[in-house]
Amino acid sequence: MGSFFTLVSIENMKLWKRVSTKVMFLIMIILILAATGVYKYYNVSQKVPSTINVSQNWKQELQTNIVLQKIQLKQAKDGKNKMAKASIGQAEKVIAEGEYRVSNNIKPEIQKSVWSRSTEFATNAGYGGIIALFVIIACTALVAGEFSEGTMKMMISRPYKRYEILSAKLVTTIIYGLELLVATFLLNFVMMGILFGFSGLGAKEMLWTSSSIIYIPAALKTIIVFLLNYLQVLNYVIIAFAISAISRSRSIATGFSLFLLFVGSSIVQLLAIYFSWGKYLPLGMSNFSAFVTSGSPIPGITMAYAMGLSAIYFVIFVFAGYYVFEKRDI
């Protein structure tokens, strides 16, 4: 009798037989090629210097900067302006990095490593959002799409439990997202390397953990940032998944998740900055990679808290989806 693995391979086959799945993959590849190409063109035509001048007395300059930052940090903390408080996380990160450099005598890098270049570009280009968009489309096709196409009944009347069928769909969706992520990561990295040189392959970089700095290989930091981005994507995918299973409507599931992805999360983030109860809402703090790349976006929130909160909502959405799917008459 077929195992769960068989079921996943069936769902995977169904997904990849769809033209849209292949097209989305292709769009991702073209997009990366185009974006990196345009970026290179901009750098060449605007003569953006590829190296940064680091003066001999960088330590003194850094220390002055730290003092300045500390004053700003104190003002933000004592002040009433909530928007100013939102910059606390970033100030803390800059101070910690500066102090770490000074005390460990790490001179600012003259040239960006290929790792930090590709991570930065991936973040700025918003690859995460595009991956989320594609994975949401794939997810709603697998779950709600089968309801509207009438094929769900063909799957239910099989020697499988309903939760197994739904789980296979979820696993397939997550795998598709990982495939997109790995392809994006590799292609982006290779393109950045080809266009700007594979410098600093073995470089080390500082990683801000919301409380301290750890000094790790740049490659590892890049992978961590990509994985954190993917965790953020999963936040939206799980909502698309739950709405698909509950509403059975592909358009509702896709539309609502995309709205949350592009608009909802910024609204919730603002709510979290201005109101204390906003900190308990989903999605506002799901930009996990921001915690390490630019500091906590909301004062007083650590990455552990943000992840814990997301995990709780994740479980709630999954449970709601499974519960309705298990009970309903099809």
Next chain:
Amino acid sequence: MTSEVLKIDNLKKRIGKRTIVSDICFELKKGEIFGFLGPNGAGKSTTIKMIVGLSKITEGSIYVDGCSVKDDFKGAMRNIGCIVENPDMYKYMSGMDNLKIFAKIYDGVDEARINEVVKIVDLEKAIKDKVKTYSLGMKQRLGIAQALLHSPKLLILDEPTNGLDPAGIKEMRVLLRKLASETGLTVLVSSHILSEMQQMCDRVGIINKGKIITIKSVEELLNMTKVDDKTVLILESDDNEKAVSLLTSININSSILGDGVHIETTKDRVPEIVTTLTTAGIAILGMDKQETQSLEDVFMKLTGEGK
């Protein structure tokens, strides 16, 4: 171990406060074709959906080859092949890819078996085409192919003749008959068209308003059409009007109907009619006996839809 392939016991389905079906009991034996007959909305689909696990059972039990749908869902589903409502397949894939997907679910369904099934439903030419290019008849056949893949003991077809042309209906009938007699497959077919069932099935269960009204063999059902000794004749002669006046004079109900005379009488008076007419010099060109009560009438009477 029971010998019944399908056993339904006191089945009930309630949605909210509304009872959709109740007190459904019947059993299907190996190799039998059972017609599940009833008007639209009588509860045929609901019952079928409960058998294949699409709808939850409110009360009662269903056993497929001895496995309870409630307690041993996987065991029960292993022996079922079905098409519920429409033969919805993955339209963006070829017929072959569809079959390959469903074949993966079961053990021992290999390439050879897939080809065998495609041959059974006579879909060899189109099997590599995308399903979205299929006609409804082809989709029905592909649906039957996927239902037969794993050689189930019970085949369930919900309104399989919907949208099929007469030739397609006949083909399906021949196919089902052949499968039942040659492989001992048990078939449950639902329909709201009685004449179809009559030619296809061994037994028919009539359902209306959520309850089984009667379960009869097709023969028994046909016998019900001959309820009384009333006979209706259509007579054709060279002078219809004279015939009517003659018949009225001997107290026989008659009227002109199109090209002939419509006569209502009893069997024993037929010779008298013939004698009267021939003696009067009327040439009888033809005489046709009509069924007093058609199968449809019986069905309407049983379901309480008629007068």
